[in-house]
Every structure is written in C-alpha cells, then in structure tokens.
Amino acid sequence: MSKQVRQLDRVVIRFAGDSGDGMQLTGDRFTSETAAFGNDLSTLPNFPAEIRAPQGTMAGVSSFQLHFADHDIMTPGDRPDVLVAMNPAALKANVADMPRGGTIIVDSHDFTKRALAKVGYEASPLEDGSLDAYQVHEVDLTGLTLGALEGSGLSRKDAGRAKNMFALGLLSWMYSRPTEGTERFLRKKFATKPTIAEANVAAFRAGWNFGETTESFSISYEVKPAAMTAGTYRNISGNLALSYGLIAASQRSGLPLFLGAYPITPASDILHELSKHKRFGVRTFQAEDEIAGIGAALGASFGGALGVTTTSGPGIALKSETIGLAVSLELPLVVVDVQRGGPSTGLPTKTEQSDLMQAMYGRNGEAPVPVVAPRSPADCFWAALEAARIALAYRTPVMLLSDGYLANGSEPWLIPDVDDLPDLRVDFATELNHTDAKGEAEYWPYLRDPETLARPWAVPGTPGLEHRIGGIEKADGSGNISYDPANHDLMVRTRQAKIDGIARSIPPIEVDDPSGEASVLVLGWGSTHGPIGAACRRVRAAGQQVAQAHLRHLNPFPANLGEVLGKYEKVLIPEMNLGQLSMMVRARYLVDAIAYNQVRGLPFRAEELADVITNLISDTDGE
Amino acid sequence: MTDTVETPGITGGVADLGIPALRHVPKTDEPQKTADFKSDQEVRWCPGCGDYAILAAVQGFLPQLGLKRENIVFVSGIGCSSRFPYYLNTYGMHSIHGRAPAIATGLSASRPDLSVWVVTGDGDALSIGGNHLIHALRRNVNLKILLFNNRIYGLTKGQYSPTSEVGKITKSTPMGSLDYPFNPVSLALGAEATFVARTIDSDRKHLTSVLRAAAEHEGTALVEIYQNCNIFNDGAFDVLKDPSTRDDWLLRMEHGQPLRFGSEGSRGVVRDPSTGGLRVADVAEVGTDALVVHDAHTDDPSYAFALSRLSGQDLAYTPIGVFRSVERPTYDELMTNQVETAQGASDADSATGLTALLRGNDTWTVV
Numbered sequence: 007m008s009k010q011v012r013q014l015d016r017v018v019i020r021f022a023g024d025s026g027d028g029m030q031l032t033g034d035r036f037t038s039e040t041a042a043f044g045n046d047l048s049t050l051p052n053f054p055a056e057i058r059a060p061q062g063t064m065a066g067v068s069s070f071q072l073h074f075a076d077h078d079i080m081t082p083g084d085r086p087d088v089l090v091a092m093n094p095a096a097l098k099a100n101v102a103d104m105p106r107g108g109t110i111i112v113d114s115h116d117f118t119k120r121a122l123a124k125v126g127y128e129a130s131p132l133e134d135g136s137l138d139a140y141q142v143h144e145v146d147l148t149g150l151t152l153g154a155l156e157g158s159g160l161s162r163k164d165a166g167r168a169k170n171m172f173a174l175g176l177l178s179w180m181y182s183r184p185t186e187g188t189e190r191f192l193r194k195k196f197a198t199k200p201t202i203a204e205a206n207v208a209a210f211r212a213g214w215n216f217g218e219t220t221e222s223f224s225i226s227y228e229v230k231p232a233a234m235t236a237g238t239y240r241n242i243s244g245n246l247a248l249s250y251g252l253i254a255a256s257q258r259s260g261l262p263l264f265l266g267a268y269p270i271t272p273a274s275d276i277l278h279e280l281s282k283h284k285r286f287g288v289r290t291f292q293a294e295d296e297i298a299g300i301g302a303a304l305g306a307s308f309g310g311a312l313g314v315t316t317t318s319g320p321g322i323a324l325k326s327e328t329i330g331l332a333v334s335l336e337l338p339l340v341v342v343d344v345q346r347g348g349p350s351t352g353l354p355t356k357t358e359q360s361d362l363m364q365a366m367y368g369r370n371g372e373a374p375v376p377v378v379a380p381r382s383p384a385d386c387f388w389a390a391l392e393a394a395r396i397a398l399a400y401r402t403p404v405m406l407l408s409d410g411y412l413a414n415g416s417e418p419w420l421i422p423d424v425d426d427l428p429d430l431r432v433d434f435a436t437e438l439n440h441t442d443a444k445g446e447a448e449y450w451p452y453l454r455d456p457e458t459l460a461r462p463w464a465v466p467g468t469p470g471l472e473h474r475i476g477g478i479e480k481a482d483g484s485g486n487i488s489y490d491p492a493n494h495d496l497m498v499r500t501r502q503a504k505i506d507g508i509a510r511s512i513p514p515i516e517v518d519d520p521s522g523e524a525s526v527l528v529l530g531w532g533s534t535h536g537p538i539g540a541a542c543r544r545v546r547a548a549g550q551q552v553a554q555a556h557l558r559h560l561n562p563f564p565a566n567l568g569e570v571l572g573k574y575e576k577v578l579i580p581e582m583n584l585g586q587l588s589m590m591v592r593a594r595y596l597v598d599a600i601a602y603n604q605v606r607g608l609p610f611r612a613e614e615l616a617d618v619i620t621n622l623i624s625d626t627d628g629e
Numbered sequence: 630m631t632d633t634v635e636t637p638g639i640t641g642g643v644a645d646l647g648i649p650a651l652r653h654v655p656k657t658d659e660p661q662k663t664a665d666f667k668s669d670q671e672v673r674w675c676p677g678c679g680d681y682a683i684l685a686a687v688q689g690f691l692p693q694l695g696l697k698r699e700n701i702v703f704v705s706g707i708g709c710s711s712r713f714p715y716y717l718n719t720y721g722m723h724s725i726h727g728r729a730p731a732i733a734t735g736l737s738a739s740r741p742d743l744s745v746w747v748v749t750g751d752g753d754a755l756s757i758g759g760n761h762l763i764h765a766l767r768r769n770v771n772l773k774i775l776l777f778n779n780r781i782y783g784l785t786k787g788q789y790s791p792t793s794e795v796g797k798i799t800k801s802t803p804m805g806s807l808d809y810p811f812n813p814v815s816l817a818l819g820a821e822a823t824f825v826a827r828t829i830d831s832d833r834k835h836l837t838s839v840l841r842a843a844a845e846h847e848g849t850a851l852v853e854i855y856q857n858c859n860i861f862n863d864g865a866f867d868v869l870k871d872p873s874t875r876d877d878w879l880l881r882m883e884h885g886q887p888l889r890f891g892s893e894g895s896r897g898v899v900r901d902p903s904t905g906g907l908r909v910a911d912v913a914e915v916g917t918d919a920l921v922v923h924d925a926h927t928d929d930p931s932y933a934f935a936l937s938r939l940s941g942q943d944l945a946y947t948p949i950g951v952f953r954s955v956e957r958p959t960y961d962e963l964m965t966n967q968v969e970t971a972q973g974a975s976d977a978d979s980a981t982g983l984t985a986l987l988r989g990n991d992t993w994t995v996v
Contacts, residue, residue, distance in 0.1 A: 042993055187991070240992045250987055257983050264739045283986070284971035286979060289739055289964055293731065294764035301728045301761070302735030305704070308722060309740040331725050421992065424984050466720040466736075466743050467655075469699045474668070474715050476723025477707075486670065487715065 009218075010225045016075035017181065017229055018083030021173070022100045023092030025059050025068040028170040033070025035174055035191065039183040041241035041418055044231030045074040048536065050082035050609065051414045055271065055354045062116070062124050067099040076230040080536035080543075082415060084611035088180075090173055092116075092147070095125045106139045111176070113169065115148035143222055147172050147213075154212035158205045168209035175213020182228050185214065235420060242419040244383035244412035245272070248342065249279035251390025253286050255340075256312050258391070259398055259430035262287040264306035266299040267316045271354040272410045273344040276316045296324035300341065304328060307337045308475075310434065310465035312394060316342040319361045320351065326369050329403050331477045333373040333501065336452075336461045338397035338404075340390070341375075345409040347607045356607025357410035359532050360583040365405040366561060366590070372498045374505040376400070377560035379407040381535035384419035386412055389558065391428060396508055398432050401460045407560070409582075411609050412533045435462035435471060440483070449473055451485040459504035505562060512559050514566040519553035520546065525626050527574035528619060529599070531557040531587055534580055534610060541615035548616075550623050560587070563594070571597045576626045578602060580615055650847040653741040654696050661692035668718040674709060679830035679856035683777065684716055686836045691719075694844055696744055703746045704733040706753040709784050710777035710856070713748040727758020730765040733772050738961050744844070747774040752782050755791040755811050762851075766822040768960040769848040775840075776813055776853045777830075781862035794942040799861075814937040814952055817851045818930045824850035825933065826951040830857060831870050835881075835949065842951055848959045869947055880939070882950035887920040888936075890946070897921075898939065906935040909946055925954045 019036070023029045030051055040047050050071040059066030073083035088109045091097035093116040104110065117130050131137050132144055151172040155165040171192070178185055189207050196203035217223050242250075256263035265288070267277040281290040289306070293299035300315040307313030315325065322329075322343050332339045345361045347353025365377045376396050380389035386408055393406040438447040439462060449471045452461050464471040473485060481488035482496055517527070518539075530538045535556045542554045555570060557563070571577055571591070577599040579588040585601035592599050602618050604610060666688040674680045691701065701719040705711035707726035714721030724732050729747045737745040754762050754776050765772060781799070782788040789797040789806040792813065796805035817825045824846040828839040836854065843850035855866045868874045880890040880898070888898035894912060897920040901908040907921060927933065933953035939946050975982060 038991060042991065044993055044995065234995045236995050238988065238992050238994045240989050253986065254983060257979055262739065264735060266735055284968045285975045286982065286986075287968060287972070289968060291735065291738060291964075294760055297728060298731035298734070298761055298764065301724075301731030302738070305722075305732035305735030305737075306739040307735075308702075308732075309736045309743065311739045313735065327725050328728065335722070421987050424980055424987070466702045466740065467697075467700050469697070472699055472718055472720050474670075474717075474721035474723065476714070476721075477725055478723065 011182070012225050012227050014227050014229050015077060016073065016079065017088065017227065018071065018073045018086045019088045019090070019177065019181075020069055020071040020086035020100060020103075021090045022067055022069040022096035023170070024061055024095070025054055025056065025066045026061065027068070027092050028167070029068045029070050029092070032170045032174045033072055035188045036177060036183065037072055037241060037416060038191070039178065039185070039187055040072065040074045041239070042187055043184055044234075045076065045229055046078050046232040046234065046418060047072060047074040047241070047416075048079055048082045049073075049416045050411065052608070053355055062093055062095055062121050064095050064099050064125055067096050069096070069100060074229060076232050078232060078234065080539040081609065081612055084613045088177075090177065092169070092173070094122050094127055094131075097131065098125050098127065101131075101137070104140060107141065109141045109143070110137065111143045111145060111173070113147035113173070114144040115146045145176070145216075145222070150212065150216060151209050154209055155205050158208065159201055160205050164202070165205060168206050171206045171209040172213035172216070175210040175215075176217045176223075178210075179214045179217030180223065180226050182226060185210070234418070237420045239418045239420055241416050242384050242387075243414060243416040244380065244386040244408055245275040245344070245414070246279060247384050247419065248380070248386035248390045248406075248408060249276050251387040252280065252312075252314055252340070252394070253283055253288065254387070254424075254427055255391050255394030255430055256286065256288065258427050259312055259394065259432060261310065261312040261398075261432070262289065263314060264303055264311040265290045265314045265316065266293050266302035266306070267291070268293050268296045268299045268321065270296075270318045270321050272346055272413045273316045273318050273321070273342065275413065276342065276344075296321040297328060300325040300328040300339075304332050304335070304337060304339055307332075307339050308335070308466070310463070312338065312340070312398070314340040314342065316344070318344050318346045318354075319348050319364065322361060322364055322368065329375060330369040330371060330373045332403040333369070333375065334477050334480075335475050336401045336501075337463070338401055340393050340397050340404055340406060342390075342406045342408065344413045345407060347605070353607045355410065357412075357533065357609065358582050358605055358607065359407075359409060359534070360586065360605065361407060362531075362560060362583065362586040362590075365407055372502060374502050375403050375405050375561065376505055376508055377405045377407060378558060379532040379560060380412055381532065381556055381558065383412050383415045383417050387419070391430075392558065395428060395430055396511075398430055399460065399511070400458055400504060400508055401463060402505065407532060409533050432463065434468065435464040436468055438470060450483050451475060452480050453483050454500070459500060459507060509559075509562040509565045512562075512564055515555050515557060515564040515570055517553050517555045517570055518542070519551075521551050524551040524553040525575040526578060526619065526623050527553040527555060527571070527576070528578045528580065529555050529557070529571070529587070529591070530580055531560055534582065537610035537612050537615055538580060540612035541610075541619055544612060544616040545619050545623070548620070550620065552619050552623060557587070560590070568595045571595050571599075576600060576622055578619065578622055580610060580618070582610070650845045651694065651696065651744060654700050654744045655742060656695050657697045661695070661698065663689045663692060665698060666691045666718050668716050670715045672716050673712065675860050677859040678709070679779065679858070680710055680713070680777065682830045682833065683775070683836065683854055683856060684713065686833055687840065688717065690837045690840050693841065694744070700742060701744045701746070702736060703748055704729045704736065705748040706750075706758060707784070708750040708753045709858075710748055710750040711753060727753050727756070728761060729753070730758065730761040730772065730774065734765055734768070734770045734960075737771050738964050741771070741961050741965055745772050747772050749774065749776050750783075751776065751778045751780060751790045751792040751813070755813060755816070759791075763816070763820040766817055766820040766849050766851060769823050769957050770960045771848060771962075773843045773846075773850045774852065776851060777856040778813060778853050779856045779858040779862055780865050781858050783858045783861055787861035810942060812937055812940060813851070813853045815934060818934045818937055818953060821930050822851050822953070823848040823955050823957050824951070825953045826850070827853045827855070827947075827949045829855045829866060829869060829949060839951065842954065846954055848957060866944070868944055878945055878947055880946050880948040882923045882925075882936070882948050882952070884923055884925045884951065887917065887922050888948075889920055898936070907939060909939060925951045927953070928955055
C-alpha cells in the first residue's frame, strides 16, 4: 500500500502523558531526530514539580511541545497541530490548547470509567462528541505495545512502559523522521539492560510499522530542512549552553572555574553539567546552602578563580548579602538566576521574568550590579561569556538572568569556532602601585583604572601586595577602613559610576524596523524575544509596520536606548511579570511605555501578542 | 619565644601521625619576626580586651611556621574578633556575619597552596553561621578556625550568646536567658571534626602550643579560645585563671599522659561504667591506675565527646588542650585529586578539548 505524502512548512507537536510516562524523553528524541534532519526547531518542556505526582491526575500531566519548520522559527509554537495524549488526564489538560481541526492521537487503553472519573469526565470524550472539532485517532498504544513485546521476556508492567517509544515510532513515521539515532540512543542508554533496550527498540519499530500499515493513518508528512547559515550545528538547551559558556569563559580568561551551588529547580542542571567537566580544571562545590554556595564562589574569586554561583529566585534572596559584599570587595563573580514563578516557592518548574527588580535592587545600600539576559536557549552561551567579560573587566558581581523556559527549551545552535570567542584575559596586580608620604612604595587595593574604574586584583600568593579587604567602607585608594562622610559619598558614587561606565563597552541596541516607518516599538528582554519576534512577523505579514528591539543588558542600558525610544510614538513592553522593565524604562527615560504582562508560567503566545500589537497600531495611527 | 614549644603531648602526637601538613604551602628562606606580621592599622579593640593577647600570640607564632607571608590568608565574619585580619600583615578578608567558613572553603579548595585561617566568635560561628561551621568540619576542609568564645555579644553591646549560661541577665534578657547553650567542642565533635582543641587567651604558652598543633593538622582544625570581654562579660573565665580556683577547675590534657588535675593532682578522669562515659573522681578513692590516659588520636569521636561533657555551664570542669586529632583526607585534596584524575585521563589540549565539548556527539552541517 502506498500512502500519500504531504508537504508542510511547519508543524507543532505536543506529547502529553503522566509524569512517569517518559514524555520528556520522547520529546527529546523527536527533537534530536528533527535537528539531525535539518529543520529549524524550538521546544517547550512543561512538567510538574512533583517527581511522581499521583498517576492519572491532572496535576501529574507532563508535556513536551516541539515546533519544527523548513524556515527559521522563533518560538515553540502557540497551539499544537498534533496532540499525543497518553491518558484521559493528558487529554483533558491539553485539549483546550488545540485549534479546531487539529489532530489528536489518544492512547485509548486507559479510557476506563475509573480513569475518566478521576479527572472529572462523566462520559468518555471519545464517545460523547465533545471532540468532534478535531481529527481524533484512537489507538490502543499500550495494547499494541504489549502485543509487539509478547515473548520479549518482560513482565506486562515493564512492557507497557515502552508505550512512549511506540508513540514516538508512530509520530516518526507520520513526519518522516530518521530513526537510526533513536535506536542507537536506546541501545546506549540501556547498555546494561539489553532486554529493556531491545524491547524499547522493538516498540519504537512497531510504532513506525503501525503507521506504515494501518488504515487509520492515510497520510504522512514531510517538512523539508530549513535554509540556515552555513556551518555545523547541534541542538542545545539553555542550561547546557550556559554551562558551556561558563567553561568557555574560563578557558578564554585562563582562570579556573569555581562553581559554588545548592540544588534548585530549574538551575540544578548547570551544577550537574559543570561537575562533569573537571578536565577543564572546573571545580564544583555542592554547598550546604545557597549562602555557602555564593560564599565559596566569592572566596575562590578572591583567590583568582572565575567564581560562579547558580540558582533561581529564592536562592538569590538568600545570596543577597553576599552579592552586596562582592559589590564592596569589587571582585569578579557571576551570579546566575534561572528565574521561575514566584513569590516564595511559587511555580518551580514554570517560567517567569519576575526577578528583574530583585536582580537590580534586592540588596541593602546602594549596590549596583550589572544585569545581562539571554534571549534564546542557544544565546545562553553568549550571554554567559558576556557576563564573565563584565565581571572580570570591571571586578564586579554580574547577574545573569536566564529563565525556566530558556533553561529547558532547546534550539539548533551554530557551533562557534573557539578562536573567535572573545579574549577574556585579565592581568593580576603584581607591583606596588602607590608612593606614600615618606616616598615609600606601597600597594593600594582601591586605586582604580582610570578607564574602567576597576580596582587592581592582587591574589593571595603575590609577594609584597598583602592587603585586607572587607565589607566595611573603604577609603578611596588605600582601602583602609573609613567612616569619613565625604569618602563614603565618593565611594558610593564611584561604584555606581563604574557600573554605569560599562555602557561604553556594550554595543548600541539594534532596532528591527524593516520599513523604517513603524510608529510602535516593541521592547523586550530575555526569553520573550522569540514570541515578540514571531508576533512582529505576523503583524508585518498582515501589512502593518512594527519595530522590535531586545535588550541583552538591563544594567546598564545601552547608551542609545533613550534615543531609540524617543523615535517611536508608542513603546510596548511585554513581560512575564507585572511590568518591571517598563517601570525601569519609564523612570529612566520618562517614556510613557505601555506594559503588557502575563504570569501564567508559560511563554507568551505569538498570536496573542500580535493582536496586542495590532490593536496598539490602530490606536496610534488612528489618533 | 623559642622555635619549639614544650608541649610534647601535642606536637609529638601530630608528628606521630605522619601528616606532612602545610606541604602545599610555599616556605620562606628568610627569617621572619613578629613585627613582619603586624599591619600598619591601629588596633581598635577596647582596652583590656582578651583579643589583644590572642593577636599578640598569633603574630608571635606565625613566624615559627616559616611560610611565605603572602601565602597566608585570614578570613573573618562579623563581630569584635572578626576585625582580626585587619591587624595582620597577610592577605585577609573581613566578610559577613557567619559566612567566613563558607568563603574560606571556596578559597582553600581552589588554592591548596594557601594556609587559610578563619577567625570567628561564639555568635558568628555558632549562631548565625552555625550551618557553615558544621559543614566545614564534616568536609574536613583545610582550614584553621579560631573561635573566640567570650559567651556574650560584644559588638552589638551585650546580648546573650549561644554559649551564655542559662539565666544570663543581659539587655535582651532582663529576666534571664532561656536558651540552653552550645558547648562548641561537643558540637564540633558531633560533626566529627578531625581536630578540636580548647585554650585560654591569658595562657600565652598554652595558646601558642595549641595554635601550632592546629597549624600542623591537615584538615579542619577548630580551636576554641576562651576570651574575656571586659566590657560586657568581664571575668567570665576567672575561675579558670584565678590561682585559688584554677587548679581545681582546669584539666590540662596531654596526649599519652593520665588525665589528672586538682591541687596536688587530687583529681582525675575515670571511665564511668554506668553511663559509658567519663567522670571526674578523687584519685585517693580510685587509685592512679584507674585514670584514663589521654589519647587524642582515638578514631572514635565518642571518647573526645565524653571529655567535652565533663564541663558544665559553670565551667566545672574545663579540659584544655587537644581533644581530638585524627587523620582523614581533606576536602581540598580530594577535590584536587578528582580534577587531576580527569585531566590525566584526557590527552587533548584545552583548545581542542573545548572545540570537542562544544560540538558534542550529534551535529549536522549546513553548506
């Protein structure tokens, strides 16, 4: 039987099931095959904080969304074209996101009265007509998997666990994905359990063959590879890219990397990753708490290492006092905040941008800290290098604001040539730098570089430069304890001027305004870059003009930001918080910026942002 | 001050363990003197403070180690004692309240060539920083922690501390404090610290001998130093200093020697079969053969713990000297070993290694 093959330019698939069903693994594998095939892609894992929430409940649903295309795309997609639901809970939790006409593949095996009742279905949605708006494929994925694995020697329970691979096989057939990589992966993952490995491979193949032979799937699809800049690519998640950026910064600065960290979602993967790379001289210290994590990193910085601490919002709250100490000591330190929903424990596995104010101002006293934010998963690599550059050149703690979406989402990354990475070498102080009143040479730890205002970095072990630093206010130059009012005023202003001066080393903000005639500018920061960009494309495709600009540096702002803002009639600032950047922009530039805010724990939908932009354009141009 | 300190129980014991302590720290050929370790900063403790005696002892003792001065670092927290680093001409950091052990851990673990010292107080180490203290001790980071215990909060002007006796009348406890105190030595032993000692600010010779033993220990050394705050808790340790009482209250422990004290050696420490611990007995009653011979190298920390429990809140009885000194690999060394093992297993240079890392195993090429 030869089946029809249809060409598509883009597809959004969402795999959803119980948190024990292996949906993240299934999504990861589909992603790898899609990346290897050469599509552009973007992913959105979404899972509960509980490791194993009660089976079959709405709270336990875990999902993985993947958007892939034959052209460059910016988001994991607003609404899935295809939903794979492994049980009634997964269907119920996700069906509202499906567009009319979308495809739903359900594992009908678990649509029992009891399972339905558990999530509040009175009648089976497969029978009561409530899914009439969709193309529903009822497939007994579990039963077919059990059938395929008969005689494998596995218990019924173990065999049933391979149903995710059956589903992956089916979807791989539907979208003409290569399969060799997954088979290789399974054999490697279960190398010590060959029976399990072969069962998973068998289930995966059975899923593929099911698609190929069954009458119920008559069409398969092809999404051609995307035209991308020439080069070698890999798929990479934000936390991995950030870890690599830190290792690259260590290599390019010639300083050993020291990570002090306490496990916290969604930042722990950075600790896990860096702990694998001791061969690069990386030392990772799993501390007794968040405070010890940053304390140890700061101690290592004092000793001449590239000190780094990684955490999420609650951890930053605990580290605040030590960040203030680092501001006072003027030592390099990279503080990574992978933001999640707050306040308090909030939504540990969901994304948010609500720590900007904490990063900016969450300390006692005037304690300015540079703030850098990546815009996409792969961009976490470059943002980490930039944070390290600022920390090392200006001897200051730097806040690197990633978020849960960037951390776990992934996209293709054009792998850079190591020789093209920025040179981050620093000179440690080795010589006395001042002459006292008696004409004798001495060392002044707070004698600043006239250009950067950075103080010299003399590390222990350097003869003749023994000195003491600390959190008590220091006299300008000599670094002795000083309670002099004028000196304190000078030091506060000087520390601020040092951070403000970083603006001279950062590129001007670029504006994407293809026609040059837009009256509305959309300004964003961090992970909203994709949704804002996709929304702007939609608006332009509908024949309207809109400009987009995105901030990497939140403190200091690029020098030309005020000028850029002044060129537009309206400035729209969408954020996954209640308006933190817009408050900063309004305060700093007296611009009547319009905030558009959501704190749903999920990225913006491009469609929705496009509506907001379109409405604003018609208001503006209609005035 | 002579180069050798006459405390055979301590120094001899450490040498017996064969720990080549401080082997990673560069030595100097040039003779050092006390003045070399004095900074140019004016010392600002209250006149009569016990801290002066400890500072003088440390400045006098550091030259004995023969280490390059630039490879010595003092890290402190917050409190009167934590001003200590400013007065020593070494590298130093005056950090934040309670966090010195954490900061020093990062420094020591990343720089095995440094001799890292922590100066802290009873509030700093046991109250706000209690967590960092116990974790540094259990990890056996190569730190020398000097805990100045004056049983009061001095810098905040006289509130009770976590080592104050129950019922202490202070500004914050006008009807007497309710909290049962920590015994710092017991706490450290509970965390299985590899080196725990106690000494007193007023006994320069004993203080110096304990500092030296701590310096020679490879791993975390906790030294509790009873220190008089003459402003807010004056005379807190007088019973251990007054010639009329000290012999009956103070038990000087020496490794390999029977635990005997009191005027004319009338008292001693014996095993107490009813509790499994130790107790103080009259030698006349139990005989000299029953006295416990001090062994600081007993691996099981419960012996040293039992010694620490001889003291009550009223300081009767107070053993001083080294409670415990045992060998266990340091955190710093173990961490360095892992890094070196990983580096030894790879033959690629770092640039090639970085390229390979960034590429990973799953790439595709667009032409």
